[in-house]
Amino acid sequence: MSQPIIQMKNVIKEFKIGGGLAKEETFRALQSVSFDLYAGKTLALVGESGCGKSTCARLITKVYPATEGEILFNGTNINEITSRSALREYRSKVQMVFQDPFGSLNPTHTVYHHLTRPLKIHKQIKSKRDIPLRLKALLKQVELSGDTLHKFPYELSGGQRQRVNLARALAVGSQIILADEPTSMLDVSIRLGILNLMQRMKKELGIGFLYITHDLATAHYIAEETAVMYKGQIVEWGDTDSILKNPQHPYTKLLISAVPDPDLPFGNLVKSEPNYSIDADEIRSRSSIIIDEFDQIGPNHYVKQCTKAA
Amino acid sequence: MDGIKVNHAYHNDPIIQIRDLCVDYITDNGDFNAVKSVSFDIGKGEIFGLAGESGCGKSTIAFSINRLHKPPAFISGGKIWFDGKDILSLSDAELTALRWSEISMVFQSAMNSLNPVLTIQEQFSDVLRHHQGFTNDQAKDRAEKLLDLVNIPRGRLTEYPHQFSGGMRQRLVIAIALSLNPKLIIMDEPTTALDVVVQREILQQIYQLREEFGFSVLFITHDLALMSQLCDRIAIMRNGEIVEVNQAYEIRNNPQHPYTQKLWASFPNIHDVHKQPDQQGI
Numbered sequence: 001m002s003q004p005i006i007q008m009k010n011v012i013k014e015f016k017i018g019g020g021l022a023k024e025e026t027f028r029a030l031q032s033v034s035f036d037l038y039a040g041k042t043l044a045l046v047g048e049s050g051c052g053k054s055t056c057a058r059l060i061t062k063v064y065p066a067t068e069g070e071i072l073f074n075g076t077n078i079n080e081i082t083s084r085s086a087l088r089e090y091r092s093k094v095q096m097v098f099q100d101p102f103g104s105l106n107p108t109h110t111v112y113h114h115l116t117r118p119l120k121i122h123k124q125i126k127s128k129r130d131i132p133l134r135l136k137a138l139l140k141q142v143e144l145s146g147d148t149l150h151k152f153p154y155e156l157s158g159g160q161r162q163r164v165n166l167a168r169a170l171a172v173g174s175q176i177i178l179a180d181e182p183t184s185m186l187d188v189s190i191r192l193g194i195l196n197l198m199q200r201m202k203k204e205l206g207i208g209f210l211y212i213t214h215d216l217a218t219a220h221y222i223a224e225e226t227a228v229m230y231k232g233q234i235v236e237w238g239d240t241d242s243i244l245k246n247p248q249h250p251y252t253k254l255l256i257s258a259v260p261d262p263d264l265p266f267g268n269l270v271k272s273e274p275n276y277s278i279d280a281d282e283i284r285s286r287s288s289i290i291i292d293e294f295d296q297i298g299p300n301h302y303v304k305q306c307t308k309a310a
Numbered sequence: 311m312d313g314i315k316v317n318h319a320y321h322n323d324p325i326i327q328i329r330d331l332c333v334d335y336i337t338d339n340g341d342f343n344a345v346k347s348v349s350f351d352i353g354k355g356e357i358f359g360l361a362g363e364s365g366c367g368k369s370t371i372a373f374s375i376n377r378l379h380k381p382p383a384f385i386s387g388g389k390i391w392f393d394g395k396d397i398l399s400l401s402d403a404e405l406t407a408l409r410w411s412e413i414s415m416v417f418q419s420a421m422n423s424l425n426p427v428l429t430i431q432e433q434f435s436d437v438l439r440h441h442q443g444f445t446n447d448q449a450k451d452r453a454e455k456l457l458d459l460v461n462i463p464r465g466r467l468t469e470y471p472h473q474f475s476g477g478m479r480q481r482l483v484i485a486i487a488l489s490l491n492p493k494l495i496i497m498d499e500p501t502t503a504l505d506v507v508v509q510r511e512i513l514q515q516i517y518q519l520r521e522e523f524g525f526s527v528l529f530i531t532h533d534l535a536l537m538s539q540l541c542d543r544i545a546i547m548r549n550g551e552i553v554e555v556n557q558a559y560e561i562r563n564n565p566q567h568p569y570t571q572k573l574w575a576s577f578p579n580i581h582d583v584h585k586q587p588d589q590q591g592i
């Protein structure tokens with residue numbers, strides 16, 4: 001397999017909470033997290049809210065530094081990227097797409113502005129004359145019509161806005177896109193369009209994705225590899241198919257069971273699993289124990305050992 | 311297509327009957343018809359689902375049912391019969407008495423609909439005092455029983471909303487919605503902001519509470535899979551009109567309208583992996 005573009009190696013992130021007049025405490029958001037991102041592949045990071053998924057993305061984009069462990073970009077530690085030009089270079093290669101398509105575009109500017117700025121700032125064009133051509137190509141890549149260019153964000157639907165955000169990431173020539181719940185605020189009927197677009201960007205442009213989500217169904221649709229995360233710890237990782245077909249960790253099983261299955265009415269569920277909440281709480285408390293040992297289940301399928309006793 | 315609608319939109323023992331409801335929004339460019347002559351019944355003890363994409367008018371219906379729609383929206387036609395009463399002709403005082411005691415609502419951002427500066431107990435007693443004239447002690451007693459229903463420890467009654475997680479806050483709102491034994495609860499995307507495990511926990515609880523108390527639910531979401539799990543009957547809406555109504559099982563296994571079929575095709579189902587392990591080629 002080729003060289004990974006981004007490597008997370010045993011990354012730990014601690015936050016200070018409190019301070020001031022209150023007692024200061026440290027909160028460990030990531031417990032020794034490791035994963036690799038490759039060109040033309042998608043890794044889905046799945047877990048409930050507050051488990052540390054977004055923290056991973058923020059560490060990679062250098063929003064804040066890791067407490068321990070290292071993050072490598074093409075072999076170099078990203079902590080060493082400090083000069084202005086190197087930072088700009090790094091940021092043009094690693095881009096982020098956020099959950100809220102309404103909040104991530106400036107309401108007072110047109111799409112033209114949103115797409116021209118990254119081109120200028122990151123010096124993607126030789127002269128101003130190239131701009132119209134580049135913009136046209138970008139819009140075509142994200143399947144938007146040419147007249148979108150002069151529209152304001154409020155004139156676009158959520159799905160169209162998310163396409164503008166993806167175009168913005170493409171404009172600077174990124175190799176890795178960190179997509180933080182890019183479809184969770186969109187309608188089910190629009191979601192698939194965005195996912196297909198990401199799929200195409202991956203195949204045709206060789207872009208690597210980190211797809212952060214709590215929705216296993218879309219993860220299965222787009223990602224070759226999945227890492228299931230709970231309380232800052234990756235509990236199971238490997239091929240998406242293998243994980244879905246043969247989940248080992250109780251938390252993964254819990255997540256899969258919670259995805260709505262249209263063929264299984266609640267009438268049957270309340271009979272077969274009457275104490276769902278209690279069972280879920282037990283699995284949660286068991287899964288929050290930090291364990292270093294893991295087992296290999298398949299060729300590319302690993303699981304953290306989980307003790308039976310709570 | 312009309313034949314299908316007529317057969318399945320109505321119920322023999324309805325709690326609420328909606329007939330030819332039209333809701334318009336007044337704009338500078340003339341009226342916008344958000345809901346175009348929609349008719350359906352919700353039976354006693356039934357969970358009725360209303361599905362469709364954003365902007366199709368499903369929330370507008372939810373608000374108009376107890377006349378909570380705000381201008382520029384107005385009801386331009388139709389009738390809403392709730393338990394024999396004509397909602398649209400009730401006086402304001404009668405309507406105030408009816409809201410929450412007979413029809414309560416749980417919103418999408420329900421976790422933000424709690425007052426952040428009052429304790430949970432205070433918010434329970436507000437409802438109970440206002441509608442039933444309970445004293446504080448009586449209200450506390452009732453609130454504790456309601457917390458038991460949604461599996462939240464009684465001792466947390468004196469805490470403030472920010473001390474609870476999103477899922478717990480949503481359950482608190484459901485408990486408050488249940489506090490007056492309403493006949494109908496309107497749930498507008500009650501779990502969209504929560505993650506899947508919590509969603510499952512809450513819906514299972516709603517289902518079990520419904521079996522215990524026999525209230526009816528109008529359940530609104532855009533997640534068809536979830537809807538066909540929870541609901542007895544489902545109506546699919548598009549551009550302010552109901553395009554198909556049927557039993558949940560039929561909507562799942564035998565969708566008639568092309569739009570319903572498209573909605574089903576628009577999201578991946580991971581449970582297929584388990585059902586056809588050999589056909590998976592990836």
